Amino acid sequence: MTKAKLVFDPFSEEFFNGAFETYRRMREETPVYHSEEHDFYALTRHADVAPAFKDFETYSSRYGLDLATVSTGEVPAGGENMIILMDPPEHRNMRSLLNKVFTPRAIQSQKESVTEKIDKYLSRVDPEGFDVVQEFSGPFPVEVITSMVGVHDEEVAQQIRHWIDVSLTREPGQIAQGEKAMQANIETAMFYLDLVQKRRANPRDDLFTKLIEAELEREDGSKTKLDDVEIASFATLLGAAGAETVTKLVGTAVVLFAKHPDQWQKLLDDRSKIPAAVEEILRYEGPVQYNVRRSMRDIHLHGTTIPEGNPVFLIGASANRDPEAWTAADTFDIDRDRTEAQNIGFGYGVHSCLGAALARMESAIALEKLLDFMPRYEVDWDNCRRVQMQNVAGWHNIPVKVLK
Ligand code: HEM
Secondary structure, eight states, rough: OOOOOOOOTTTTTHHOOHHHHHHHHHHOSSEEOOTTTTEEEEOOHHHHHHHHHOOOOTSTTTSSSHOOOOOOOOOTTTTTGGGOOOOOOOHHHHHHHHHHHHHHHHHHTTHHHHHHHHHHHEEEEEEOOOIIIIIITTTTHHHHHHHHHHHOOHHHHHHHHHHHHHHHBBTOOOOOHHHHHHHHHHHHEEEEEEEEEEHHSSSSSSSHHHHHEEEEEETTTEEEEOOHHHHHHHHHHHHHHHTTTHHHHHHHHHHHHOOOOOHHHHHHGGGGGHHHHHHHHHHHOOOOEEEEEEEEEOOEETTTOTTTEEEEEEOOHHHHHHHHHSSTSOOOOTTTTTSSEEEEEEOOOGGGTHHHHHHHHHHHHHHHHHHHSSSSSEEOGGGGGEEEBBBBEEEEEOOOOOOO
């Protein structure tokens, strides 16, 4: 029997449903995959993906992180203001500014407020039946981010979440952003621009005010403050990078533990395993599946040449399941040896997640509270629905019932 043709289509139902079987075949059969349909390349092996994330000179972020943007071959308009779309040296200067604002202390000081928000949403759900994503893991992370930025309004936070959702959602086969998505981006940017101007007039003890006061070392050695557009761009990025992702990690956790009740039991028996569980969810089925880069030179790898100027998918979600890197890579095991390989769930190299400490804290508190609230639960599998988004994977609906 001949094998089915190997096709990785990041805009297909198959991708939205978790393309782990396709990743396995890509790792084994074509470690430098080329898509005939969309004309991109993809790396899937841990030994290729991890070094590529570090090699920003060969794999540039400046041209975008998704297929549609990188395919244009142009630096995206406004991208020069977004840290995630910068290469060093600009990236280095911006990152060192943000590291000064996003300090471990600043994150730790959010603990009480994060716990409060998690408690608030969990206290509102009906144990007889509720949707984990829509009623819990969706609403709280965006409120964490927006309140750090300085917006303490539940409705506004949820409006921002809606804009982010619209801007990332894709129909099967849809590669570029539609009009609705673009409109949502504009609305978000306008909202934050207005907020920067308000904070300039009335400083407060929040992230926006700190960003207004911080100084960026420019390439010529001069120091300047961030302008309004730079601050608004960063806030927009935080919403997309920092809310959606935590939503997905916590939702996926509920699905994974329902499928692996022995692992849930381990947490019920020993809460000190929660941080390890968060790392394992991130490895096993992390929210970010891939980031696209642009090849800045011809790359010769495994007998294939990736020509300069092409989109290259770095599929971290596949690297995290590579049996060459991890023992029993396809087994969900919160007790696994985490030192075996680098977990790529938060990226790797210069762009590795700025919000990792916050994400870990939010996810751990959410798990802790879920263990209290629903030590036993069942999932209504027929009504679970996945998101259809680019770059990320996760659930849109997870109806559950708490069991007595
Ligand atoms: C479970 C949750 C999260 C996951 C899985 C995640 C994942 C990632 C990944 C894979 C990258 C690297 C992107 C690249 O290499 O192109 C990244 C970067 C980034 N993340 Fe996260 N993230 C999470 C939560 C957060 C949170 C809570 C925040 C904000 C507070 C945040 C802010 C950022 C920022 C600003 C960057 C860009 C850093 C840079 O370019 O230097 N993320 N994240």
